[in-house]
Amino acid sequence: MRIKGDVIYLNRKEWAASVEREHQERLALRRRVERGELTPAEANREASIFAHVPTVAEVPLNFDHILRNARSIRLAPKKNGRRKSKTVRA
Amino acid sequence: MADENRRQFALEELAPVFQAQERLGHSCILMGGQSVCHWARRFLDSEPALRELEREAPLLSKDVDFQGDRGAAIAFARALGRHAEVPDFRHAFGNLMAGKFSFPVGGAELNVEVLRKVPGLTPNLVIQLSTLEQSGAVVIRVLNPVGVVMAKAWNVVNITKEGRHDFEQLLIATVCLRAFFRSLFQYAEQVPPALRPGLKLVETALRFTELPAGRKAAEKCGVDWSQILPHNFIAASTRPELVRLREKRLPGWLAHLARYRRAVPGSETHRKMLAILARHAEPLCVRSEFRVPRSALP
Numbered sequence: 001m002r003i004k005g006d007v008i009y010l011n012r013k014e015w016a017a018s019v020e021r022e023h024q025e026r027l028a029l030r031r032r033v034e035r036g037e038l039t040p041a042e043a044n045r046e047a048s049i050f051a052h053v054p055t056v057a058e059v060p061l062n063f064d065h066i067l068r069n070a071r072s073i074r075l076a077p078k079k080n081g082r083r084k085s086k087t088v089r090a
Numbered sequence: 091m092a093d094e095n096r097r098q099f100a101l102e103e104l105a106p107v108f109q110a111q112e113r114l115g116h117s118c119i120l121m122g123g124q125s126v127c128h129w130a131r132r133f134l135d136s137e138p139a140l141r142e143l144e145r146e147a148p149l150l151s152k153d154v155d156f157q158g159d160r161g162a163a164i165a166f167a168r169a170l171g172r173h174a175e176v177p178d179f180r181h182a183f184g185n186l187m188a189g190k191f192s193f194p195v196g197g198a199e200l201n202v203e204v205l206r207k208v209p210g211l212t213p214n215l216v217i218q219l220s221t222l223e224q225s226g227a228v229v230i231r232v233l234n235p236v237g238v239v240m241a242k243a244w245n246v247v248n249i250t251k252e253g254r255h256d257f258e259q260l261l262i263a264t265v266c267l268r269a270f271f272r273s274l275f276q277y278a279e280q281v282p283p284a285l286r287p288g289l290k291l292v293e294t295a296l297r298f299t300e301l302p303a304g305r306k307a308a309e310k311c312g313v314d315w316s317q318i319l320p321h322n323f324i325a326a327s328t329r330p331e332l333v334r335l336r337e338k339r340l341p342g343w344l345a346h347l348a349r350y351r352r353a354v355p356g357s358e359t360h361r362k363m364l365a366i367l368a369r370h371a372e373p374l375c376v377r378s379e380f381r382v383p384r385s386a387l388p
Contacts, residue, residue: 041102045226056132059224061270063277063284066221066234070287073218073294 097198098150101127101225107154107193107202108228110169116231118158118166119220121208121241123151125232126259126266128225133269139370140265146363147258153201157216163189163204174204210244210303211237219294235270236295239263239318243298243307257311257355261363264318265370267295272320275327285331292319292335296343308350312364315347317371325375340376 002009010018029043038046045053101124111118120128127149134140158166160176167174167189174189188206192199208216219237222229233241242260249256271292278285298304299315307313324336355361 053227054224056128056223056225057135061132061273061277062222062224063274063281066274066291067284067287069218069220070291073215073287073290075290075293075297 096152098148098152099124099154099195099198099200100150101131103195104154104200105226105228106170106195107200108225108230110166111156111230112228114162114165114169116222116229117162118156118204118231119208119216120154120230120232121157121205121238122153122155123255123259124154125238126242126263127151128223128230128232129235129238129266129270130262132223133266136272137265137269137370139366140262140269142366142370143258143262143265143363146359146366147255147262149262151255153203156202156204157206157208158188158204159206160188163191166202166204167191170202208233208237208241209248210241215240215294219291234291235263235267236291236298239267239295240298240303243303243313246311247303247306257360258363260307260311260313261360261367264313264315265367267318268320268372271295271318272323275320275323275332278329285329289331289335293339296339300343300346305350308347308352310353311360312353312355314352314364314367314371315350316344316374317367319375321372321375325373336375344374344376 001011001014026047029038029047032038033040033043104124108120130140130144130149134144156166163174163176170191170193172191172193174191176189177185177187186205186207186209188204190201190203192201194200207213211219216233216237219234219240220231221234223232225232239260242256242263245254245256246260271288274284274288274291278288295318299318304315308315319340324332324340327333327336355364
């Protein structure tokens with residue numbers, strides 16, 4: 001195997017081995033779908049070039065973003081404090 | 091128009107729609123039924139009640155709703171190769187719809203609706219209660235569980251239409267909210283400065299349940315608002331802020347909620363869902379003598 005930049009060059013034997021490996025992986029996924037361990041959609045995702053895509057539950061909650069937005073929540077009632085004090089002065 | 095026979099969509103099927111939103115820089119916020127499904131999936135493992143509720147009301151929705159303006163709706167449709175129907179000048183007044191279009195998903199037409207506002211929330215609150223979340227391989231901008239509960243409660247109180255699933259979704263959202271607050275408090279154990287803004291979210295939710303909208307939602311669908319908090323966690327905590335919440339704020343809040351007349355639901359599904367929620371309810375963190383007995387009420 002030779003790697004040049006982003007391209008991987010395989011000889012005939014390595015190519016045949018990689019095709020066989022992919023075939024076996026696909027068969028294994030198919031068996032898992034038949035056994036009910038995966039839904040077809042999940043199997044498709046696993047077979048994709050992006051490999052493992054974490055489920056929603058696996059990713060930690062984005063608390064940084066949630067709390068940054070929550071900081072600006074105003075709980076005190078809005079009042080015209082300054083205007084009132086000006087009225088008293090006048 | 092709600093139609094009972096329309097195909098329902100799971101969140102995973104909407105990947106192309108969310109990818110388009112990602113390309114557009116998240117100009118719209120996911121709301122409605124699909125946002126409930128998203129949070130339910132997130133907390134499925136940590137809240138056993140959700141597994142049982144899922145069997146009664148599957149985590150599916152007939153369409154997908156977003157909050158955004160007219161320009162965002164047009165760009166959204168264009169990004170998916172569709173054309174958005176936007177209300178003209180005559181019909182725009184008093185109409186929440188910013189634009190809508192349909193998109194083929196798995197052999198069926200998915201209706202994508204972009205609303206100018208989230209009913210029940212002020213525009214400012216929509217921004218404050220939205221967050222960026224990882225959903226599978228894409229990042230979505232979605233209302234957090236506090237916003238979802240407030241919006242769903244508004245729908246329950248104000249929309250009476252056949253074929254809607256607001257009751258079921260509100261009940262699921264309340265369980266998600268409890269799980270959300272629990273994770274928030276757990277996070278604050280590791281990152282102490284996170285507790286103060288987190289308590290702002292808690293206070294927002296508590297105040298909402300004390301409003302007429304909260305009372306009417308309880309009267310209409312029998313939701314038990316006292317269960318939106320992780321009482322076990324709050325009871326065990328020694329953080330001064332949480333002790334103050336437990337001893338100063340919650341007794342009054344629970345006394346207020348005790349006055350609500352909670353509806354006995356008519357449908358079998360609602361009754362089963364409320365039974366599941368009652369079975370998984372956490373014992374209140376406040377001592378019982380703080381609660382107003384029913385006999386003492388007028």
